Amino acid sequence: MRTLDQTTQEVVDLAAKHFNVAVGTLAPSDDFFKKLGIDSLQALELLSRLENHFGIELPDYEVQGVSDFRTLAERIQSRL
Amino acid sequence: MLDLSKYQSIGAALKDAMTAFSAETCLIEADRDREKELLTYKDFQSRAHPLARALQDAGFAGGDRASIIMTNQSKWLISAYSIFLAGGVLVPLDYKLTPAEHWQLLKHSGAKVLITEYPIWRQLCNAPERAAAEDVKLVLVTEAPASADLVGARRWEEFRNAAEPVFVPRERKDVASIVYSSGTGGRPKGCMMMHENYLEQCVALTSLYPFWPGVRYLSILPTNHAIDFMVGFFGPFTCGACVVHLRTLRPEFVREAFSKYKITYVSLVPLVLKNLQKGLQARFDELPSGKRKMFNFLVAVNKALTRRNPRPGLSRKLLGQVHAAFGGGLRAIIVGGAFTEPQTLQFFYDLGIPVANGYGLTEAGTAITVNDLNPFRADTVGKPLPGMEVKIVDPAKDGVGEVYVRSKTVMAGYLNDPELTAEAFADGWLKTGDLGRFDSTGHLLLAGRKKNMIVTEEGKNIYPEDIETVFESLPVKEFCVFAANYVWPKRSMAGEQLVLALHLEGGQSYTDALRNDIIARNNRLLNYKRVHGVVLLEEDFPRTASLKIKRNILAERLAQLDRTSAILLL
Numbered sequence: 001m002r003t004l005d006q007t008t009q010e011v012v013d014l015a016a017k018h019f020n021v022a023v024g025t026l027a028p029s030d031d032f033f034k035k036l037g038i039d040s041l042q043a044l045e046l047l048s049r050l051e052n053h054f055g056i057e058l059p060d061y062e063v064q065g066v067s068d069f070r071t072l073a074e075r076i077q078s079r080l
Numbered sequence: 081m082l083d084l085s086k087y088q089s090i091g092a093a094l095k096d097a098m099t100a101f102s103a104e105t106c107l108i109e110a111d112r113d114r115e116k117e118l119l120t121y122k123d124f125q126s127r128a129h130p131l132a133r134a135l136q137d138a139g140f141a142g143g144d145r146a147s148i149i150m151t152n153q154s155k156w157l158i159s160a161y162s163i164f165l166a167g168g169v170l171v172p173l174d175y176k177l178t179p180a181e182h183w184q185l186l187k188h189s190g191a192k193v194l195i196t197e198y199p200i201w202r203q204l205c206n207a208p209e210r211a212a213a214e215d216v217k218l219v220l221v222t223e224a225p226a227s228a229d230l231v232g233a234r235r236w237e238e239f240r241n242a243a244e245p246v247f248v249p250r251e252r253k254d255v256a257s258i259v260y261s262s263g264t265g266g267r268p269k270g271c272m273m274m275h276e277n278y279l280e281q282c283v284a285l286t287s288l289y290p291f292w293p294g295v296r297y298l299s300i301l302p303t304n305h306a307i308d309f310m311v312g313f314f315g316p317f318t319c320g321a322c323v324v325h326l327r328t329l330r331p332e333f334v335r336e337a338f339s340k341y342k343i344t345y346v347s348l349v350p351l352v353l354k355n356l357q358k359g360l361q362a363r364f365d366e367l368p369s370g371k372r373k374m375f376n377f378l379v380a381v382n383k384a385l386t387r388r389n390p391r392p393g394l395s396r397k398l399l400g401q402v403h404a405a406f407g408g409g410l411r412a413i414i415v416g417g418a419f420t421e422p423q424t425l426q427f428f429y430d431l432g433i434p435v436a437n438g439y440g441l442t443e444a445g446t447a448i449t450v451n452d453l454n455p456f457r458a459d460t461v462g463k464p465l466p467g468m469e470v471k472i473v474d475p476a477k478d479g480v481g482e483v484y485v486r487s488k489t490v491m492a493g494y495l496n497d498p499e500l501t502a503e504a505f506a507d508g509w510l511k512t513g514d515l516g517r518f519d520s521t522g523h524l525l526l527a528g529r530k531k532n533m534i535v536t537e538e539g540k541n542i543y544p545e546d547i548e549t550v551f552e553s554l555p556v557k558e559f560c561v562f563a564a565n566y567v568w569p570k571r572s573m574a575g576e577q578l579v580l581a582l583h584l585e586g587g588q589s590y591t592d593a594l595r596n597d598i599i600a601r602n603n604r605l606l607n608y609k610r611v612h613g614v615v616l617l618e619e620d621f622p623r624t625a626s627l628k629i630k631r632n633i634l635a636e637r638l639a640q641l642d643r644t645s646a647i648l649l650l
Contacts, residue, residue, distance in 0.1 A: 033607040040538065040607070041355050044330050057112075060328050061151065061199040064176065067607060 008073035028070040081319040089250035089275040091164035098125040101320035109154045111327035130240035132162035142167030142248040146193035167248025170257040172304035179207035187213040198224040205231040252276035261442035262541040270495035277445040280488040284465040291319035298346040306446040307416045338407035347414040351537035395432020417539020419573035422458040445489030460523035479517035484509040532566040534576035536608045568643040577612035613647035
């Protein structure tokens with residue numbers, strides 16, 4: 001079982017890979033909309049990728065209003 | 081289609097639709113690749129009647145208000161029909177608002193009943209603002225886990241009575257719904273929409289974009305939005321058509337839904353349409369050179385042959401693969417909620433997929449103008465719909481002036497705000513606050529805004545006053561938020577941004593610490609509400625005797641500055 005920190009790091013790593021930015025430039029507390037310059041649709045694409053990676057289903061409502069990596073990781077963690 | 085001229089209310093028309101189209105499919109609800117519901121009009125009625133009766137048994141009477149805060153799903157429409165059947169006034173709220181904003185609007189609307197989903201209720205029930213919305217006596221929650229503590233709410237699924245409801249008739253001029261066009265800040269704008277508004281709008285819209293049994297509308301825009309309420313509920317239901325709901329809006333499932341459900345119409349906000357364009361363009365660019373040349377040739381042929389009007393059959397033959405990706409039966413994409421760039425509209429039209437672009441606002445009963453496609457004009461927002469009177473007031477030399485509207489679709493006014501209502505009307509005409517002109521063929525061309533607000537590409541109306549609270553106690557002398565295009569008018573609807581005007585204390589400078597403080601506060605706002613940059617001013621803001629900022633005068637001062645160099649990006 002992953003710890004929350006591990007999950008968070010994996011979320012950050014995947015986001016960096018998906019949007020082609022250097023991992024070191026992203027921090028768990030970052031607002032991913034702002035930091036990655038993405039819109040709500042691109043965020044949904046990232047969610048699909050995270051679901052595949054973690055092998056979970058994350059309903060849209062679970063991530064409603066979430067905009068930072070750590071909170072996103074918490075939502076994922078609760079379903080692992 | 082039902083003859084809506086015979087009806088007095090939404091409830092009466094929907095009630096007859098249930099009988100007239102009894103065996104037709106009215107609703108499909110899918111969650112990812114799983115189909116959760118497939119309801120005929122008869123099934124729909126049998127779900128709604130027990131709920132309507134139970135509402136009545138709980139004391140819900142004609143004219144009472146009931147709010148729905150839900151994502152797009154079958155229970156949204158079933159609940160709405162139950163409310164109308166019981167003669168109620170619907171208060172549809174955007175599920176994406178915060179709990180504090182929800183309670184504020186519930187309080188403002190005077191809703192007695194709230195119908196919501198469990199994940200939303202989980203956030204709402206613990207919010208401190210709940211205490212203020214004391215009119216909300218009954219809360220119904222859908223899809224709650226069996227073990228969940230609903231904190232005073234009841235389960236939607238169990239709230240039913242086997243007895244038949246009593247249909248409560250309403251008149252055309254009665255209020256049917258209160259739709260918040262914006263104003264989650266200091267001054268909520270609750271548009272009081274009358275039954276007549278919906279009945280008339282439905283007739284006008286379906287004259288251009290008809291529905292019939294067998295037509296399938298993919299409902300993606302939130303149903304609380306005036307567009308989806310009309311084309312994703314009332315319109316199709318009064319014509320015996322079918323609405324498809326998806327419980328997830330992940331692009332891969334949305335794409336799949338087009339072919340799986342043979343979608344006829346879909347409504348999108350400009351942001352999503354642009355995204356679709358980008359995705360398609362990327363796929364076209366990846367084609368090997370030979371195929372790409374052939375494809376470009378076919379697009380050119382299609383473009384030439386559809387110059388005067390769309391020819392769906394021909395376009396599907398010429399560009400079969402593109403159309404197959406959209407299910408093969410798509411008649412039009414309805415785009416609304418915000419301004420769409422002409423080149424995006426043209427891109428789809430050239431592929432043989434007409435985009436029904438138009439112009440409207442909630443206050444006017446959804447659409448004012450719509451492109452009639454005869455011929456398609458990407459540079460305009462179309463001609464006024466039947467029954468719409470539109471005039472341009474105080475035109476400048478180039479013909480551009482404020483757009484005024486008069487029609488049976490225009491709202492009765494803003495709830496509990498006679499002052500705001502008086503400001504919105506002039507001699508019975510609705511002042512839209514938008515600037516535009518008509519061309520020689522009667523098409524409306526939009527050219528900017530007169531009002532201090534922006535509409536994002538996601539179709540959200542943002543008024544500066546509504547987001548200022550997040551900057552309260554910012555360590556500066558004073559601040560004020562503006563729409564950049566209001567301060568520096570330009571003849572365009574594109575690129576709308578908000579800016580934060582700052583007046584620093586004497587001796588204070590715009591340090592990194594201050595900038596970071598602003599960024600941190602800005603990030604507390606939903607992403608589409610954030611300010612884009614800061615403008616520094618060195619003089620006191622003009623204020624009224626009661627110390628309110630005189631925004632218009634301050635805007636004039638800001639306008640003296642050069643826009644590009646004055647805005648310090650965040």
